[in-house]
Amino acid sequence: MTPLLIPMPGNSTLATELRSAFSCEIVSPELHRFPDEEVRVTLPAEFAGRDVHVLCSLDRPDDKILPIVFIAALARELGARRIGLIAPYLAYMRQDKRFNPGEAISSRPFARLLSQSFDWLLTVDPHLHRYKSLCEIYSIRTRVVHAAPALAQWIRTNVPRPVLVGPDGESAQWVSEVARDCSATYTVMRKVRHDDRTVDVEFADATSLAGRTPVLVDDIISSGQTMLSAIKALGRHGTATPICLAVHGVFASTAYDELLRSGARVLSTNTIFHPSNAVSLASPIASALEELHSSL
Amino acid sequence: MTPLLIPMPGNSTLATELRSAFSCEIVSPELHRFPDEEVRVTLPAEFAGRDVHVLCSLDRPDDKILPIVFIAALARELGARRIGLIAPYLAYMRQDKRFNPGEAISSRPFARLLSQSFDWLLTVDPHLHRYKSLCEIYSIRTRVVHAAPALAQWIRTNVPRPVLVGPDGESAQWVSEVARDCSATYTVMRKVRHDDRTVDVEFADATSLAGRTPVLVDDIISSGQTMLSAIKALGRHGTATPICLAVHGVFASTAYDELLRSGARVLSTNTIFHPSNAVSLASPIASALEELHSSL
Numbered sequence: 001m002t003p004l005l006i007p008m009p010g011n012s013t014l015a016t017e018l019r020s021a022f023s024c025e026i027v028s029p030e031l032h033r034f035p036d037e038e039v040r041v042t043l044p045a046e047f048a049g050r051d052v053h054v055l056c057s058l059d060r061p062d063d064k065i066l067p068i069v070f071i072a073a074l075a076r077e078l079g080a081r082r083i084g085l086i087a088p089y090l091a092y093m094r095q096d097k098r099f100n101p102g103e104a105i106s107s108r109p110f111a112r113l114l115s116q117s118f119d120w121l122l123t124v125d126p127h128l129h130r131y132k133s134l135c136e137i138y139s140i141r142t143r144v145v146h147a148a149p150a151l152a153q154w155i156r157t158n159v160p161r162p163v164l165v166g167p168d169g170e171s172a173q174w175v176s177e178v179a180r181d182c183s184a185t186y187t188v189m190r191k192v193r194h195d196d197r198t199v200d201v202e203f204a205d206a207t208s209l210a211g212r213t214p215v216l217v218d219d220i221i222s223s224g225q226t227m228l229s230a231i232k233a234l235g236r237h238g239t240a241t242p243i244c245l246a247v248h249g250v251f252a253s254t255a256y257d258e259l260l261r262s263g264a265r266v267l268s269t270n271t272i273f274h275p276s277n278a279v280s281l282a283s284p285i286a287s288a289l290e291e292l293h294s295s296l
Numbered sequence: 297m298t299p300l301l302i303p304m305p306g307n308s309t310l311a312t313e314l315r316s317a318f319s320c321e322i323v324s325p326e327l328h329r330f331p332d333e334e335v336r337v338t339l340p341a342e343f344a345g346r347d348v349h350v351l352c353s354l355d356r357p358d359d360k361i362l363p364i365v366f367i368a369a370l371a372r373e374l375g376a377r378r379i380g381l382i383a384p385y386l387a388y389m390r391q392d393k394r395f396n397p398g399e400a401i402s403s404r405p406f407a408r409l410l411s412q413s414f415d416w417l418l419t420v421d422p423h424l425h426r427y428k429s430l431c432e433i434y435s436i437r438t439r440v441v442h443a444a445p446a447l448a449q450w451i452r453t454n455v456p457r458p459v460l461v462g463p464d465g466e467s468a469q470w471v472s473e474v475a476r477d478c479s480a481t482y483t484v485m486r487k488v489r490h491d492d493r494t495v496d497v498e499f500a501d502a503t504s505l506a507g508r509t510p511v512l513v514d515d516i517i518s519s520g521q522t523m524l525s526a527i528k529a530l531g532r533h534g535t536a537t538p539i540c541l542a543v544h545g546v547f548a549s550t551a552y553d554e555l556l557r558s559g560a561r562v563l564s565t566n567t568i569f570h571p572s573n574a575v576s577l578a579s580p581i582a583s584a585l586e587e588l589h590s591s592l
Contacts, residue, residue: 035492035519035548037356038388044398060333062359066406073405074398092334102340102370109369109413110362116412117405196331223331252331 001050003293004080006043006071008056008064010273014088014282015055017270021286024053031067039063041070048079051293054118057272058091059250065113072117082296085118086285088271089248093127111137120296122288124271124281125219125247129170141296145288147247147269147281148174152181154267154279155215159243163212165189167201167230174247175217184215189230201229206237214242221246221268224255231262243267249274297346299589300376302339302367304352304360306569310384310578311351313566317582320349327363335359337366344375347589350414353568354387355546361409368413378592381414382581384567385544389423407433416592418584420567420577421515421543425466437592441584443543443565443577444470448477450563450575451511455539459508461485463497463526470543471513480511485526497525502533510538517542517564520551527558539563545570 545564
């Protein structure tokens, strides 16, 4: 039977793109908020015996968790065969350690919560820093799609003489991979973080910047402060207008506007629906789905 | 070892009251919101071997669920003996049936989610309508505290010549119990609900109202429309200024202001912290905790 693809609110554009590469029927749920702020989820579909794919990017997760848990329960009650979660952006991956005494390591209970509702999880470049793999915290089958080839392809097509720049040490894994895929040089800045919103960066080696267009590459743009500091540092070296390229454009509060005001071009993949979306991952996600299903 | 009582934000007043009747140590967690809207929960406490009580009323549940799941996981990781949830108001009890095709029966997955994190649950008058008992959906030990005796006591002390009024059929279970406990007469109105916010009510029998102060009693005031219609219906019969008495004062958006503007006195128990709180349930909750612990 044709698999069912269920895009949660905000995920319809990617769902439509996915359907052109992965054979499925799209059915959108109706979410109704009662006056008391509880949610009612309605999805009249034929679930019996079918593979169900809930598509929900998990940025700003608070009001998304219960609806996806409710949808999964509905599908299971009504006889779905397997219920998977496609979460192009996966939340809570950055809390992977007790940084201070008494701090909850939220990535673990969050993983447990999703593992209790779904049979498998597909995501794009989760922020794996201290964990080597999602299977350290997810008890269900997981599949990771890498954005690097698509980012590299975009750079090759759109940026003459690029130099890739990682705005901090944690970005090294992304920037090195993208640089290799598009045969570009790269350099990584050193970050000094003061708090959630204040970050300084310094160049280790600025010689590679001369005469090139800097492409800042990172996995997540959230407050945007890391990127803003990097843009300022590039400005001090008199480079061409930089391009900011993120896998996941979370863009907390005014981050996107601040970045645009800095003069940079700001682009992201479509893991989180946003005006900055420029690189579609529909094709690699669809391929991964095909592979996942053939191996389940 | 002294039990640990962990009030989530908004639950500190009840926590302090509880401590005077139930021997425990109160430790408040720190909740920090990152720019990307994820939450960090910190609670430096000695968990090993202790009974842990998370106190969190679950009105407007979206931004409360992950923090309590994270606290429970933290306590469990650090060796807590048993981890219970005191949720004076329990969410999602009204979705106890598939009212339309494809509708999720949210009460069940919500109960499963809490049952996976906690060892027991204590709540006050859950909205049991089609379920006869919480054990139909909760797999953990549950204990229900009834507000009726405290409401009856408040009426006896504060209202001369009361007549209790149930604003609709579903309220009959609460109003009859309170009326019995304070030896008052009562009558129940008939409700015609048009949608979430539009409700009409009619009197079955208005003879008992003459010369008495009507006390409208219900388990939940949410949009307030049921109460407002009842207040209007009472006005048509020229009664004294009514008192609205709710177990759970959820008061969605402008509900509280609208009710006050109607001229009624609006009062609630302290299951949800609110200016209308007039009847404390600390004492019956503390007694139930003692009983629960002696039977665990």
